[in-house]
Amino acid sequence: MSRGEYPATRMRRNRMKAFSRRLVAENSISTDDLIWPLFVIEGTNCAEAIASMPGVNRWSIDRLIDQAGLALSLGIPAIAIFPSIDPAQKDAAGSLARDGNNLVCRAVAAVKSAHPDLGIICDVALDPFTDHGHDGLFVDGQILNDETIAILCEQAVHQANAGCDIIAPSDMMDGRVGAIRTALDAAGHHDIQIMAYAAKYASGFYGPFREAVNAGSQLGSGGKATYQMDPANGDEALHEIALDLAEGADIVIVKPGMPYLDILHRTKTEFGVPCVAYQVSGEFAMLCAAAQNGWLDRDRVMMESMLAFKRAGADAVLTYFAPDIAKILQK
Numbered sequence: 355m356s357r358g359e360y361p362a363t364r365m366r367r368n369r370m371k372a373f374s375r376r377l378v379a380e381n382s383i384s385t386d387d388l389i390w391p392l393f394v395i396e397g398t399n400c401a402e403a404i405a406s407m408p409g410v411n412r413w414s415i416d417r418l419i420d421q422a423g424l425a426l427s428l429g430i431p432a433i434a435i436f437p438s439i440d441p442a443q444k445d446a447a448g449s450l451a452r453d454g455n456n457l458v459c460r461a462v463a464a465v466k467s468a469h470p471d472l473g474i475i476c477d478v479a480l481d482p483f484t485d486h487g488h489d490g491l492f493v494d495g496q497i498l499n500d501e502t503i504a505i506l507c508e509q510a511v512h513q514a515n516a517g518c519d520i521i522a523p524s525d526m527m528d529g530r531v532g533a534i535r536t537a538l539d540a541a542g543h544h545d546i547q548i549m550a551y552a553a554k555y556a557s558g559f560y561g562p563f564r565e566a567v568n569a570g571s572q573l574g575s576g577g578k579a580t581y582q583m584d585p586a587n588g589d590e591a592l593h594e595i596a597l598d599l600a601e602g603a604d605i606v607i608v609k610p611g612m613p614y615l616d617i618l619h620r621t622k623t624e625f626g627v628p629c630v631a632y633q634v635s636g637e638f639a640m641l642c643a644a645a646q647n648g649w650l651d652r653d654r655v656m657m658e659s660m661l662a663f664k665r666a667g668a669d670a671v672l673t674y675f676a677p678d679i680a681k682i683l684q685k
């Protein structure tokens with residue numbers, strides 16, 4: 355028997371004692387890796403539960419400010435704010451996205467003035483504001499790419515004016531990152547970052563999110579397949595990422611998270627740029643539901659999923675577990 359095989363090599367030696375496992379650990383989780391997505395609604399002193407996302411609420415702006423304070427006190431670097439819009443304010447063109455005083459802009463301004471050091475990220479996409487729930491203009495069964503981009507640029511500039519630090523286009527229109535970069539620069543926002551949802555798949559795992567922002571029940575049978583990526587494809591994700599980087603993306607997102615760790619790993623390996631994984635609402639819901647049934651240990655799978663993202667190459671993770679993870683790390 356040559357060296358390198360049993361019994362000279364015993365892989366379990368390094369695992370025998372807790373101190374040694376700590377020494378040889380290749381990855382670790384830090385609060386520095388966390389982005390906490392939060393939902394906002396109109397009103398005062400409101401906290402509305404979301405049935406499919408246990409423990410997650412839609413907050414009115416006053417209460418959102420408290421959550422932002424909690425994020426800061428837990429050491430979480432940034433939050434992402436998603437609006438849930440009253441259906442009466444939606445229309446086919448998503449007109450409210452072009453209003454600099456809309457819910458998300460007011461929320462950003464309020465959180466920024468209360469907590470200037472907390473990073474704020476905003477989605478750029480029309481789905482919270484359109485009555486059909488699509489991310490772009492939808493006319494005669496077609497998404498209008500270039501016409502949508504013009505609106506997205508306005509939306510991004512309003513959000514930046516409100517005090518948003520990072521603009522996150524999640525719409526998957528072609529060419530939007532470059533157009534948004536140009537629009538931000540023209541408005542004097544050279545230093546506002548773009549975190550592009552570069553590889554975003556047409557996924558069934560977004561279901562609970564669509565409940566949370568009350569968008570998507572009217573999408574129609576095709577869903578978002580003409581603009582979000584086909585789950586069958588991997589090489590195409592690298593092409594998408596290359597394009598968004600060339601157009602000026604500072605950070606790229608791979609979404610969903612756990613079912614797409616191969617994409618995350620390839621992205622990090624190929625491009626070596628800042629990569630963010632999005633552990634989406636359906637992933638959160640699955641883990642919570644199994645934990646509520648006593649089938650999984652919630653804390654354990656939450657931390658294990660974070661490590662999996664780190665191992666695959668994520669620099670940061672958007673996760674609804676962010677405050678719970680931060681609390682564990684504080685202990």
Ligand code: PBG
Nearest residue numbers: 479481524559560563634635636
């Ligand atoms: C909107 C958007 C979605 C998510 C983030 N931004 C839903 C969608 O594209 O339909 C999903 C997030 C989640 O499921 O947690 N463009």
